[in-house]
Amino acid sequence: HNGITRPQGYTVSWHANPAVEAHHFGQSHPMKPWRLVLTKELVLAYGMHHAMDLYLSRAATFEEMADFHTEDYLDFLRQVIPADMEAAEQSERMAKYNFGDDCPIFDGLYNYCSLYSGGTVDAARKLVNNQADIAINWSGGLHHAKKTEASGFCYVNDVVLGILQLLRFHPRVMYIDIDVHHGDGVEQAFWSTDRVLTVSFHKFDRDNFFPGTGSLDSTGPSHPSNPGAHHALNVPLNDGIEDGDYLQLFKDIIGSCVETYQPGAIVLQCGADSLGCDRLGCFSLNVTGHGSCVAYVKTLGLPLLVVGGGGYTPRNVSRAWAHETSILIDAADKIDPNIPETVTFRNHFGPDYSLFPPLSEMRKIENKNSKQYLATLVSTIREQLRYMQG
Ligand code: TV7
Numbered sequence: 483h484n485g486i487t488r489p490q491g492y493t494v495s496w497h498a499n500p501a502v503e504a505h506h507f508g509q510s511h512p513m514k515p516w517r518l519v520l521t522k523e524l525v526l527a528y529g530m531h532h533a534m535d536l537y538l539s540r541a542a543t544f545e546e547m548a549d550f551h552t553e554d555y556l557d558f559l560r561q562v563i564p565a566d567m568e569a570a571e572q573s574e575r576m577a578k579y580n581f582g583d584d585c586p587i588f589d590g591l592y593n594y595c596s597l598y599s600g601g602t603v604d605a606a607r608k609l610v611n612n613q614a615d616i617a618i619n620w621s622g623g624l625h626h627a628k629k630t631e632a633s634g635f636c637y638v639n640d641v642v643l644g645i646l647q648l649l650r651f652h653p654r655v656m657y658i659d660i661d662v663h664h665g666d667g668v669e670q671a672f673w674s675t676d677r678v679l680t681v682s683f684h685k686f687d688r689d690n691f692f693p694g695t696g697s698l699d700s701t702g703p704s705h706p707s708n709p710g711a712h713h714a715l716n717v718p719l720n721d722g723i724e725d726g727d728y729l730q731l732f733k734d735i736i737g738s739c740v741e742t743y744q745p746g747a748i749v750l751q752c753g754a755d756s757l758g759c760d761r762l763g764c765f766s767l768n769v770t771g772h773g774s775c776v777a778y779v780k781t782l783g784l785p786l787l788v789v790g791g792g793g794y795t796p797r798n799v800s801r802a803w804a805h806e807t808s809i810l811i812d813a814a815d816k817i818d819p820n821i822p823e824t825v826t827f828r829n830h831f832g833p834d835y836s837l838f839p840p841l842s843e844m845r846k847i848e849n850k851n852s853k854q855y856l857a858t859l860v861s862t863i864r865e866q867l868r869y870m871q872g
């Protein structure tokens with residue numbers, strides 16, 4: 483075989499269920515669960531499955547999802563059907579729970595939600611039970627869902643459910659979010675506790691980019707009685723940020739956070755819409771730059787839950803998540819940058835058939851993040867960390 487072996491001294495678990503991939507949000511909707519098929523095909527073709535414990539995700543139960551969401555909302559999610567999108571008598575509840583164009587009702591919606599959530603809950607439990615040191619669920623990372631409503635292609639917040647599992651054992655959990663969108667649902671869920679530190683890097687433009695929250699100065703409600711005050715950190719960025727600057731910023735900020743907060747476990751949301759050429763994104767990261775953030779978090783040596791998230795150019799999403807899988811199993815140097823002949827759907831990776839196409843050059847976006855601006859972000863966040871410590 484091509485020599486991919488288990489990593490030395492630690493265990494990686496992989497959580498997936500092929501039934502997730504079969505769901506469709508609708509013809510023109512940017513979210514394509516099918517990108518998970520491409521990711522899996524790359525991982526298999528490179529032989530990475532030999533290096534991990536593979537688990538078929540089970541569906542999260544209603545009760546497990548009710549650890550965060552209200553029963554009201556979950557009841558609606560469980561019984562709603564596509565025909566209700568048109569039906570007048572359902573329209574009030576549809577609006578109440580924020581279903582519509584971004585969050586459509588499609589066949590098997592409840593099944594889809596419970597399966598991706600089950601993967602994240604299972605992954606967190608593997609970490610807590612010491613059966614894995616790193617646990618991966620690329621189908622999760624749906625960070626916008628709220629307690630009582632869907633938002634931004636997200637219905638059930640699997641990230642919150644995963645963190646709640648980790649909190650049963652770890653006094654402090656740190657959440658890191660490199661999706662191009664603000665991780666507002668996770669931030670809000672842990673707004674009032676000092677047991678979770680959330681850090682999101684995202685494009686910020688209050689009026690023109692979803693969801694419009696996550697400015698530099700929003701660090702949690704700062705009433706004197708709120709223990710969660712100062713435990714939400716936001717890194718608002720402008721268009722066109724590139725690998726070198728992003729990685730330096732990421733290391734400076736995450737390094738300081740870990741040093742100060744001393745988390746017992748980390749949850750890393752790897753939304754791939756921060757790559758260059760993404761259909762919805764506006765950053766200029768390459769697969770290697772995005773992956774370097776994952777590699778850095780791995781060096782911290784803490785129990786690590788890795789989830790997916792956004793990513794709207796499926797061929798590049800799968801490139802990034804396959805590369806990141808190889809980093810997590812310590813096999814990045816054994817992976818052929820030329821995509822193997824044996825990959826199913828290999829035509830999707832042409833004409834270059836490279837795992838690392840030059841995304842930052844293929845669609846040039848002016849970098850609107852000055853060195854001065856990035857330096858201000860780092861110094862402001864270090865100041866905020868001093869407030870957090872009290
Ligand atoms: C984690 N951007 C999720 C990111 C969620 C972004 C949005 C779309 C979009 C939706 C479509 C569609 C689209 C080309 C892009 C203010 C609106 C504008 C709906 C048409 N094409 C994640 C959510 C964001 C749906 N929403 O972080 C069906 O783009 O900007 C908005 C809100 C109102 C609703 N309209 C868009 O990556 C997984 N939506 C085509 C068909």
Ligand code: CA
Pocket residue numbers: 659660661662663664665682683684
């Ligand atoms: Ca983010």
Ligand code: ZN
Pocket residue numbers: 661662663753755791792793
């Ligand atoms: Zn996103």
